[in-house]
Amino acid sequence: MNTERYLTKSRFKLGLECPTKLFYTRKSEYVNQQLSNPFLEALAEGGFQVEELARMQYPDGIAILGNDWNYGLLAQKTEKLLQQDQVVIFEAAFLYNSLFIRVDILEKKGNHINLFEVKAKSVNANNHESFIGKRGGLTAGWSTYLYDVAFQKYVIQKCHPDWKIKSFLKLVNKDAVATVDGINQCFKISKSSDLRTGIIKKEGLLLDDLGENLLSDINIEVELEYIYKNNPLNETLGFEALLIMFRDHYAQDKKLIEPIGSQCKSCEYYTEPPTESAKSGFHDCWTTQLQITNQAANMPKVYDVWNFRGAKKLIESGKYFISDLNEADVNPQSEALKISNSERRWIQVEKEQQNDNTPFIELDGLKLEMSTWVYPLNFIDFETSMVALPFTAGRHPYEQTAFQFSHHIVYEDGRINHATEYLNATVGEFPNFKFVRALKQALEKNEGSIFRYHNHENTVLNQIHDQLADSNEPDKTELQAFIERITHSPGNRTKKWQGTRDMIDLYRVVKDYYYHPITEGSISIKAILPAVLNSSMFLKEKYANPIEDIQVTSKNFNEDHAFITIKDGLVISPYKTLPALFEDWSENQLEDLVSEMSSISDGGAALTAYSKLQFETMQESERLEISKGLLKYCELDTLAMVMIYEYFKSL
Structure with missing residues (x-):
């Protein structure tokens, strides 16, 4: 040994x-x-x-x-x-x-x-x-x-x-x-x-x-x-x-052979294409056990089908690839005027098997859905933090902290206004109550529909509702009433409500009416945005132009900034073109900073950035730079929702 x-x-x-x-x-x-x-x-x-x-x-x-x-x-x-x-x-x-x-x-x-x-x-x-x-x-x-x-x-x-x-x-x-x-x-x-x-x-x-x-x-x-x-x-x-x-x-450096299966989806020993100097453990396992080529091992797997609980059992039965599936394996059940979950899975399978790269849209249902929306439309996104060690006294570990939101308004005539934004970077201040006051002020300026993407915003506001109940804020009753008006209560809550202006979940709209093969089954906004941008000539032509030439206002990007770039005929995601932090700083300046972020381009980096902003010892110049990065990232989140809406509207 x-x-x-x-x-x-x-x-x-x-x-x-x-x-x-x-x-x-x-x-x-x-x-x-x-x-x-x-x-x-x-x-x-x-x-x-x-x-x-x-x-x-x-x-x-x-x-x-x-x-x-x-x-x-x-x-x-x-x-x-x-x-x-x-x-x-x-x-x-x-x-x-x-x-x-x-x-x-x-x-x-x-x-x-x-x-x-x-x-x-x-x-x-x-x-x-x-x-x-x-x-x-x-x-x-x-x-x-x-x-x-x-x-x-x-x-x-x-x-x-x-x-x-x-x-x-x-x-x-x-x-x-x-x-x-x-x-x-x-x-x-x-x-x-x-x-x-x-x-x-x-x-x-x-x-x-x-x-x-x-x-x-x-x-x-x-x-x-x-x-x-x-x-x-x-x-x-x-x-x-x-x-x-x-x-x-x-x-003894001997390989233990584990049967390939659904656990392979998260394998970190993966590279494409594998070479002698850059091998792929994933490909070694699949090619050896199934006696197939590396190219064949790259085919979409059964576990890639969206939200498919039957994947594990089918793989164990010997069906490894989407090409192996038949309709009985997925058992799609139709639903009037929308794409049911099982239909969504079967659409993904069919389009992969037929090499069909066109989107599927349940247009009648989408039209009916959109007919209920009230202009002007309000699109909001939150950035929040839940950390082990509370930033302020009186808070629990992992208690929700809401420190930032962005708010776009779309008017019926097509104008798009980055209307409001909020960022609380003050060290040692619990921001939630100021956050919800600012949100209330922003959203009560009109009576239009409000949009979020997925459950996060509803969950956060419910948590702030509870925090207000335990607080001595003089306007807590008013703030709770506002929260109840634009949210719904979760199923486990004793007090139930469904707000008269309950936020519309754009994620649900996408799930119910839209599928594009380029997303590979994902419904995350980071996957849907490139899909709609690459599908729409209207969006390409509009957002490849500088801000000053389109009906869009921005609080954080210069007038000559174009939100998308096109390379080899494909749109590069706007998130990938966010400007780097500290791009004008010298190497010596950077060495003096605690920051290691080159950009803020996802929610995890935003959470990290806020955590860093809570250190009193941070240089003011770095604090300003990180704040600028957060504001750009959050603005892009709500603009991404607007772009998805514009695509649906154009249909």
Whole structure:
């Protein structure tokens, strides 16, 4: 056995996703598409900050620092500290028979050990129930974390058989309330930090400075025993046997063959076209198991059919590609004047099988739908944040924060006005009530129909409705009445309402009346926008012109800006042509900034940007630059809705 190849926690979890991935990981010739920036993701989600907050509970804790790849040395450092009768270690390292793990927080009191795995995932600690379902199996969304700790405890127990180990998930408690402002500012993310978390703590920070505890320790010993006994993720092998199989195959660089299936849809070891120097693990699996060419493996799969719950069963029966499907497999059920969900799936299948790239439009239903709309039309989009560490006192972890909206108005004569926008970038201010006041002022200037894209805006306003109920805002009754007028209540709410001006969901309109093969089944606005732009000569001719030449006003783009460009006959999505942030800055200026965003072109980047704006230490010049980027992005979101409307109108 090659003892240089250790099975670590991350590789163990990779094997649980798909055992074959253990062969592809850490091989430079296999392209890994999972190259998102964890640094920025952690900033947005608060994962590293939560870990440092957890460490604050153990002021005498000692961190094991050093080369992450020198596993033996890290384990030796840990064992040296464990000679003490009582000690708390951060990143404690254990190595046993080519199995290597590191523990977020390990607390030793004699031979009694508390093992803490820290996660930014939340739990309602006041009414927490077991992570084992009533019918057996692990609660959805928790198995990865539980198996992670099961692996850690297994290795530690092998290293120290006499230890009595209790295992905990240290999670964010959604029932807790922040009692101090600016907790997020106490934990600044920076690549200059020498800690694995990349966190620089505020100088002189003490636990008492952070107010009430926002974390909760959830004992998971029952769940771990269930895993060791039943191994619900692989019932044919026990936990230990599965672990040893992963270890041995990884150590010997031998491939474990996992049958291809619906899990392949999310495979990160994918590239097109595969070459000798840039191999595709995905293609290796499909071409080998089905004895087909790389080109054949690229054909659309059954799991690509939109919202198709029957995909897994059909793949297991040997139907892998959309070309294999027949009408009975999809069983389309018609619905008058609209595209039913099952019809939508069958339209996708038929158009793929017939190589038909034309859109399908249920025009009569669309006309009837649009006849109910009242001009002027109002299109709105929100940007929001839900972070683990609240920005302000009085708020819960992961409580909704609405910091920005954009609002376009379309008049019956075709004029398009970017009428209103709102961005609250003030540090340490809870923006929601000012946000809804500004929205109320904007939307009450006319009585036209209001449009959103999907459920987000309705959900956010319902949450602000609840926040107002718990507030002392003098106009809360008036604001709640406004929210009730333009929304509907979710199904689980005791108080029910359906607003007289309830927002129209443009996503639903698209789903019910429009399908284009270029979307590959997706109904996201990022997929629909290029489809309608490429279908419409009217939109191409209009939006390829500068703003000053069309009936459109903008608050954030210059008059000579054209929203679309056309390359090789195809429209490039306006999101891809958003100007880069800091484009006029020198390299030295950029090095001084904490920002690592080249542009704001999706919701995740917008959330990250707002999180960054909450740091008081940010330079004013960077704050202004990021704010400009947010305003452009959000304006484009509502303009995209307008473009989709214009396409439907032109039909």
